[in-house]
Each structure stands twice: as C-alpha cells, then as structure tokens.
Amino acid sequence: MQEVKLTVSYDDYENGIRMGKFIRELAATPEAGSLESLIIGDWGQAYENSPDEFMGTLIELAPSFPSLKKLFIGDMGFEECEVSWIIQTDLTPLLVAFPELKSFSVKGSSGLSLEPIQHAKLEELIIICGGLPQGVLASIARAKLPELRKLELYLGVEDYGFDGSLQDVLPLLEQGLFPKLVYLGLKDSEIQDEIAKAAAEAPILDQLEVLDLSEGTLSDEGAEALLASDKIKKLKHLNLSYHYMTDEMLIRWKRSGISVDVSEQQQSDEDDWRYPSLTE
Numbered sequence: 001m002q003e004v005k006l007t008v009s010y011d012d013y014e015n016g017i018r019m020g021k022f023i024r025e026l027a028a029t030p031e032a033g034s035l036e037s038l039i040i041g042d043w044g045q046a047y048e049n050s051p052d053e054f055m056g057t058l059i060e061l062a063p064s065f066p067s068l069k070k071l072f073i074g075d076m077g078f079e080e081c082e083v084s085w086i087i088q089t090d091l092t093p094l095l096v097a098f099p100e101l102k103s104f105s106v107k108g109s110s111g112l113s114l115e116p117i118q119h120a121k122l123e124e125l126i127i128i129c130g131g132l133p134q135g136v137l138a139s140i141a142r143a144k145l146p147e148l149r150k151l152e153l154y155l156g157v158e159d160y161g162f163d164g165s166l167q168d169v170l171p172l173l174e175q176g177l178f179p180k181l182v183y184l185g186l187k188d189s190e191i192q193d194e195i196a197k198a199a200a201e202a203p204i205l206d207q208l209e210v211l212d213l214s215e216g217t218l219s220d221e222g223a224e225a226l227l228a229s230d231k232i233k234k235l236k237h238l239n240l241s242y243h244y245m246t247d248e249m250l251i252r253w254k255r256s257g258i259s260v261d262v263s264e265q266q267q268s269d270e271d272d273w274r275y276p277s278l279t280e
Contacts, residue, residue, distance in 0.1 A: 003037035005075065013044030019054035027064035037070035046076065047085040050111060055093065062097040071098060074107035084130035084160040084280045088112035095119050109161050112136055117143035124150040130279045131161025134168050141171035148178040152185035152212065155195075157279050166194045173202035185212035185239075188276040196222030205231035212239040214261070215277035219244045223253070233258060242277045244268055
C-alpha cells in the first residue's frame with residue numbers, strides 16, 4: 001500500500017512553510033492517484049494551530065486522491081507536541097470529502113468534534129488522546145457507520161479532556177449500534193474498572209471477537225467481573241495490557257484458558273494512585 005506522511009518541521013514553519021503547500025505538491029505528483037494512505041503529522045505549532053489552516057486545501061484537492069483508503073490527522077510524537085496540547089477541530093468535512101475511506105485516525109482531542117458522523121464505507125475509527133470529550137462520545141454513539149469493524153477510543157482522564165462518565169460509554173456497549181463491529185477498544189481510562197464491570201456482561205460481546213481494555217487503571221476489581229463472565233470466554237482475544245492487577249490475579253488469568261494479554265503490570269503509588277498509560 002502506498003503511504004505518505006506529511007510533516008511541517010519547526011524550522012519549516014518558522015520560515016513560512018505551511019501544510020497546505022505540501023498537500024498541493026503531493027496532489028500534483030503522478031503518485032497522488034494511487035495513494036492509499038495519507039498521514040498528516042505536525043502541521044506546525046499544533047499546540048496553537050488547528051487543522052483548519054489546511055483542511056480547506058485537503059478537501060479542495062480530495063479528487064486528486066481517488067484511491068485514498070486511510071487518513072490519519074495528527075500523527076506526532078511528544079517531542080513535537082504533547083498529545084493533550086494538540087489542537088483539533090471539526091473533522092467531519094473530511095469524512096464527507098473522502099467517501100472511499102476505510103480507516104480514519106485522529107490524535108489529540110482539544111477542540112475535536114465529529115458531528116454528524118455518517119460514512120458508508122468506513123471500517124476503522126481510532127481516536128488517540130489524553131482525554132476524550134463527552135460530546136465526541138455522544139457523536140460516536142449516534143454515528144451511522146454500517147461497515148465499521150474496529151472502534152478504538154482512548155478515553156483518558158479528566159485533567160486532559162475526559163468530561164464524561166460511565167453513562168457516556170454505555171451506549172457503545174449495546175449490540176447492533178455498529179452491526180459489523182468485531183473489535184472494540186475502550187482504552188486508557190481512569191474508570192477502567194467501571195468499564196470492565198459494565199463490559200463483562202454487555203450485549204455487544206455477542207458480536208465481538210476482540211475486547212481491548214488496555215492502557216488504563218484496571219485492577220482486580222474490574223478483572224473479577226471479566227473472569228466471571230461467560231461472554232468474555234467466547235471472545236477470540238481480550239487485551240488487558242498495561243494494568244494494575246495483582247500477581248494472584250495474573251495467575252488466575254493464566255489458568256483461565258482465555259486468550260488474554262496481561263503484560264505491562266504497573267504498581268500504584270503509596271497513596272494508591274493509578275494512572276493510565278497516555279495522558280499528557
């Protein structure tokens with residue numbers, strides 16, 4: 001698959017170069033017609049500037065990329081911009097502009113909105129952030145994505161944008177919301193035990209192959225509910241990596257016969273504070 005990543009370096013930005021210039025140059029190449037994956041990295045001081053400054057160009061030139069199947073907005077490391085500082089915007093127009101997309105990924109949630117989400121062919125939606133706003137969760141719960149097979153959400157913490165509760169997550173655990181969904185990731189959460197207990201008997205497990213509750217604050221409390229669930233036993237795989245479970249609980253998982261990832265065991269601090277993997 002042909003893939004291109006565009007990044008505006010610090011020096012480029014200081015010299016007046018903008019992401020729109022790189023998009024126009026790419027659209028003018030012979031390879032544009034066969035490009036299947038486009039990754040937008042740092043667009044230049046993303047802690048101050050949103051994708052609005054290049055989205056118009058990308059939408060205008062969308063016909064130059066007829067084969068595009070994957071689009072990632074905001075793929076940048078912490079040395080470029082901390083994930084919680086990345087300024088996003090309403091990215092819905094991109095889904096309209098690229099009706100052939102199968103995969104859409106976003107990193108950063110400050111200012112992010114997706115409303116309304118409708119796409120006939122999207123199979124994968126991934127949002128990586130330090131805290132997912134309640135409004136975005138609500139938009140996803142109302143989305144019309146008949147072909148969605150993978151939904152991966154980093155829920156994060158209150159300090160970095162998560163302003164919801166378990167009640168905002170529960171609609172995503174209903175069966176039939178996305179009829180073809182086989183992978184559900186509710187990751188990186190500070191309420192991972194609550195989510196685990198709700199997910200353990202959730203209707204959606206009857207259609208899932210993989211449940212991913214990794215990178216959060218899961219402890220033995222949430223693990224007990226998962227272990228007791230007959231629905232969990234029917235999954236092809238359960239991802240609980242990066243967790244706060246005890247050694248005793250890990251032994252029980254090993255004996256369970258369930259395909260489960262319990263790597264990256266963490267230790268809470270002396271005040272029993274537990275932290276998700278990705279916050280700032």
